[in-house]
Amino acid sequence: MPVNRWWRHDPTERYWLEITNREDIGANLLAPQANDRGEEYWSYELVREVRPGDLVLHWDKNHGPGVVGYSHVQGDVFASTIIWQSRGTYGRQRGASGPEPAWQAPLSGYRRLNHPLTQERLREIESSIRALREDLTEVVDGPLYFPFALSDSRPLRAAQGYLTKLPRALVDKLPELLELRQTAISEPYEPEEPDLTSSSSRKPTRSIGYGRQRDAKRRQAVERYAVDLVLGHYRSLGYEVEDVGDHSPWDVTVRRNGTESHVEVKGSTTTREAIDLTEGEVRHAEGIATCLIVIDQIELEDNLRCHGGRWRTWTDWSPRREELVATAYRYPLPSGEQTGRLQT
Numbered sequence: 001m002p003v004n005r006w007w008r009h010d011p012t013e014r015y016w017l018e019i020t021n022r023e024d025i026g027a028n029l030l031a032p033q034a035n036d037r038g039e040e041y042w043s044y045e046l047v048r049e050v051r052p053g054d055l056v057l058h059w060d061k062n063h064g065p066g067v068v069g070y071s072h073v074q075g076d077v078f079a080s081t082i083i084w085q086s087r088g089t090y091g092r093q094r095g096a097s098g099p100e101p102a103w104q105a106p107l108s109g110y111r112r113l114n115h116p117l118t119q120e121r122l123r124e125i126e127s128s129i130r131a132l133r134e135d136l137t138e139v140v141d142g143p144l145y146f147p148f149a150l151s152d153s154r155p156l157r158a159a160q161g162y163l164t165k166l167p168r169a170l171v172d173k174l175p176e177l178l179e180l181r182q183t184a185i186s187e188p189y190e191p192e193e194p195d196l197t198s199s200s201s202r203k204p205t206r207s208i209g210y211g212r213q214r215d216a217k218r219r220q221a222v223e224r225y226a227v228d229l230v231l232g233h234y235r236s237l238g239y240e241v242e243d244v245g246d247h248s249p250w251d252v253t254v255r256r257n258g259t260e261s262h263v264e265v266k267g268s269t270t271t272r273e274a275i276d277l278t279e280g281e282v283r284h285a286e287g288i289a290t291c292l293i294v295i296d297q298i299e300l301e302d303n304l305r306c307h308g309g310r311w312r313t314w315t316d317w318s319p320r321r322e323e324l325v326a327t328a329y330r331y332p333l334p335s336g337e338q339t340g341r342l343q344t
Contacts, residue, residue: 003045004142007165014054014184015166016046017147019158021061026071026110029056031162032082033101043161046145047103048077050163053326055184056107057117057166057177059147059158066118070180071107072325080104109323114273117176119157122148125173126156132169179273183325218300225306226267226295227251234263249280250290263291264317267309272296276327277319285318292317 007013018029031044050056054073059065082102122129130150137144147164149157171177231241234254245251245265252263264285266275272294284290291313298309 001040001042003042003049004140004145005049006140006142006144007167010168012168012184013165014051015168015171015180016050016054016056017059017067017158017164017166018056019059019061019147019162019164023062025058025060026069026107028107029073029077029103029105029163030080030082031103032084033079033103042143042145043159043163044103046163046165047105050077050105052076055180055325057180058110061158064116064118065158066116066121067113067176068116069110069112070183071110072183074106074108074322077103077105109320109325111179111323113176113179115176117174121176123156126150128173129156129170132167132173136167136169178271182272182274184327217304221304221306222267222269222298222300223265225298226293226309227265229295229309229311230263230265230293249278249284261291262288263293266292266294266296267298268294268296269298269300270296271310277324282319282321282324290317291315 018025029047029050031047033040033044035041035044050073052073052075055070056073057067057070060068080102081099083099129148133144133146133150136146144167145161145165147159147166147170149159171181227243227245230252231243234241234252239254239256242253242255243251244253250262251265254261254263262284264281266272268275275294285292293314294312295309296312298306300306
């Protein structure tokens, strides 16, 4: 039976859940092309559906159990081989296989969650998860490939399978996955955290909490406020400071006793667990020792005055390429276009 690709027309549906007991979590997605009976199996076939830039959460059966971290898909799926033994009764009787055809997707940038999403935590909000599944069932024809098994006789547990589709609406509901949401979507704007204790809103809706700050003046006010705080901080410590953000791939240069240091500054009105970086900022930090300062939770008034904020510093900062997740592309236009001229 072909896979029910209910998510394919929504570019925000970028999330998957690997359910595994492997020790090398985050290395790749790897599943047989057929089950013990030589038949296609939906959970293995889903490996073929992931795309570069998708986010894969990892459910660790051995430690937790629960979601312990996440990775991003680095490249296209390709045919590979696997040596494995099914956990089912038939598979245990058969024993471990020799190399068998498999589907493999390369993963990169594995990060452990600061606060793992445990099975116990999910059971606390099982009623909300049930409601979300019911709402999806109303709008999706065919299988959901839902990541959790829900029944009246047993509490919530991971689905029986290897790879499942994790609905974006579920990711949106969980504060523990804020970092993941901000990694997947450029310039997150979240006015408030979702309330998981309330059942007043059952229908999954498109989140209005994401997207670039549309008001350029407000965005510039926040950026200016953050840079001014950094300038004032280093000036109070006796440094000579210079704002170089208009013409350099970093924001502030500080000098003292003949030593020069570079500072990258990010400001936000929201709680930030991920930030946007340009290629220039990444290359600069790879080559020259840079200090990263993030000031988030800034309060912005209607008159564009800012105050408050949370200050965090990473000294000797250099971003790792394997942890960068693409949120935008630059596309060279192909030849063969049809050209016309507008009449004015």
